[in-house]
Amino acid sequence: MSLRFLTCGESHGKGYLIILEGMPCGLAISKELIEQDLTRRRRGYGRGERMKLEKDEFEFFGGVRGGFTTGNPIGVVLRNSEWEKWRGAMDPFKVDKEEAAQKAVTRPRPGHADFAGMAKFGFEEARNVLERASARATAAWTVAGAICKTFLIELGITVRSAVTSIGTETADLPESDEKWAEAYSSDMGVTERNMEARLRRAIDEAGQSGDSLGGTFAVVVKNVPAGIGSYGEWDRRLDGRLAQALMAIPSAKGVEIGGGFELSKKPGSEVHDEFVLLSDQWDRGSNNAGGIEGGVTNGQDILVRVALKPIPTLKKPLHTFDVQTKQGATAHVERGDVCVVPAACVVGEAMTSLVLAQAICEQFGGDRMEDLKGRLKEHIERTRRMLHA
Numbered sequence: 001m002s003l004r005f006l007t008c009g010e011s012h013g014k015g016y017l018i019i020l021e022g023m024p025c026g027l028a029i030s031k032e033l034i035e036q037d038l039t040r041r042r043r044g045y046g047r048g049e050r051m052k053l054e055k056d057e058f059e060f061f062g063g064v065r066g067g068f069t070t071g072n073p074i075g076v077v078l079r080n081s082e083w084e085k086w087r088g089a090m091d092p093f094k095v096d097k098e099e100a101a102q103k104a105v106t107r108p109r110p111g112h113a114d115f116a117g118m119a120k121f122g123f124e125e126a127r128n129v130l131e132r133a134s135a136r137a138t139a140a141w142t143v144a145g146a147i148c149k150t151f152l153i154e155l156g157i158t159v160r161s162a163v164t165s166i167g168t169e170t171a172d173l174p175e176s177d178e179k180w181a182e183a184y185s186s187d188m189g190v191t192e193r194n195m196e197a198r199l200r201r202a203i204d205e206a207g208q209s210g211d212s213l214g215g216t217f218a219v220v221v222k223n224v225p226a227g228i229g230s231y232g233e234w235d236r237r238l239d240g241r242l243a244q245a246l247m248a249i250p251s252a253k254g255v256e257i258g259g260g261f262e263l264s265k266k267p268g269s270e271v272h273d274e275f276v277l278l279s280d281q282w283d284r285g286s287n288n289a290g291g292i293e294g295g296v297t298n299g300q301d302i303l304v305r306v307a308l309k310p311i312p313t314l315k316k317p318l319h320t321f322d323v324q325t326k327q328g329a330t331a332h333v334e335r336g337d338v339c340v341v342p343a344a345c346v347v348g349e350a351m352t353s354l355v356l357a358q359a360i361c362e363q364f365g366g367d368r369m370e371d372l373k374g375r376l377k378e379h380i381e382r383t384r385r386m387l388h389a
């Protein structure tokens with residue numbers, strides 16, 4: 001069965017419903033791992049007022065019994081902390097006209113879905129658009145992703161992320177488990193404490209001048225077996241699927257696999273990862289491919305980098321127009337974040353986990369975790385024999 005997830009909900013509505021269908025039965029579910037990822041997604045210096053208020057309370061609705069998946073669709077309810085405050089404007093049936101009018105967004109913010117969404121549906125103002133386009137939905141994606149990450153951990157596969165730049169300040173990718181642990185617990189998603197301070201300063205400067213900052217992050221997947229994905233059809237290639245899932249993160253504008261854009265500047269002799277003999281096993285001397293060749297994993301770590309634009313709602317608003325008066329205006333201002341890169345990289349882990357879990361379920365799936373693990377083990381052993389000198 002293929003694994004898929006859907007959500008419904010709005011940023012200032014009651015919350016989100018998450019349905020993850022196709023997870024095999026018998027997987028132990030860790031509520032703590034979901035809580036940890038939701039907490040990490042709220043992190044980061046530069047996030048706005050809402051992240052101090054939001055608790056991300058969630059409840060399992062179906063598909064898990066006694067701590068194990070049953071093979072039924074998994075349902076989770078994720079509540080918005082401020083629902084009561086927004087009820088007047090957002091209630092499914094009893095909307096208070098005055099409150100709704102106060103919340104109307106008639107001056108579309110450049111860089112947001114406001115105008116494009118109004119054009120799509122013919123809305124007279126953008127409230128319905130921004131409610132669904134909001135990155136609040138990434139909390140729901142993080143819940144689904146954390147369940148997929150639990151599935152991958154059970155198979156010995158780890159998905160981690162780190163911030164690699166904010167504005168023009170850069171940070172190194174962690175190189176050891178110890179460094180990854182530092183990035184995991186860092187508020188900024190980086191390894192060095194002095195780097196955290198530099199990134200905070202950059203965010204302060206942007207915030208003080210009413211501006212915002214983007215940046216980059218990397219997701220690294222370790223211990224992925226070779227041979228996952230497909231070269232058979234364009235929409236089954238794993239690199240393409242990862243790029244789609246990561247590009248869907250609000251504000252993501254670029255995705256690179258392995259050496260990415262830099263590879264285009266080098267000759268082939270410096271790019272392709274040669275096979276080398278390490279004791280009695282054939283291995284690779286480098287990993288410029290980022291663990292994927294021809295849309296299929298090659299057994300090396302998967303490395304994906306994502307570039308995020310600076311977020312669009314600015315305290316010093318950009319120029320726009322009012323869709324009702326047709327006059328020039330300054331863009332609508334909502335309270336908001338100055339920089340979201342440390343939060344977005346947690347969403348990057350979630351989306352990567354989802355795509356990988358999907359590919360593994362398609363290839364080795366079935367209804368039972370135990371059967372899937374057995375098939376995957378056989379596959380790994382066969383590959384090891386292939387690489388044995």
Ligand SMILES: Cc1cc2nc3c(=O)[nH]c(=O)nc-3n(C[C@H](O)[C@H](O)[C@H](O)COP(=O)(O)O)c2cc1C
Nearest residue numbers: 112113133135250251311312313336337340343344
């Ligand atoms: C975790 C996270 C939080 C975000 N918070 C804000 C915010 O507070 N204000 C804002 O204008 N954009 C924020 N964004 C970005 C917008 O949601 C995004 O730029 C917008 O929906 C348009 O989508 P696009 O940039 O992918 O084209 C956030 C993005 C992420 C990933």
Ligand SMILES: C=C(O[C@@H]1CC(C(=O)O)=C[C@@H](OP(=O)(O)O)[C@H]1O)C(=O)O
Nearest residue numbers: 048050133134135136139250334335336
């Ligand atoms: C709520 C979250 O992020 C929100 C994403 C967002 C946007 O425009 O994307 C705008 C802000 O919403 P609000 O105006 O309600 O503060 C962010 O806080 C979240 O990440 O959980």
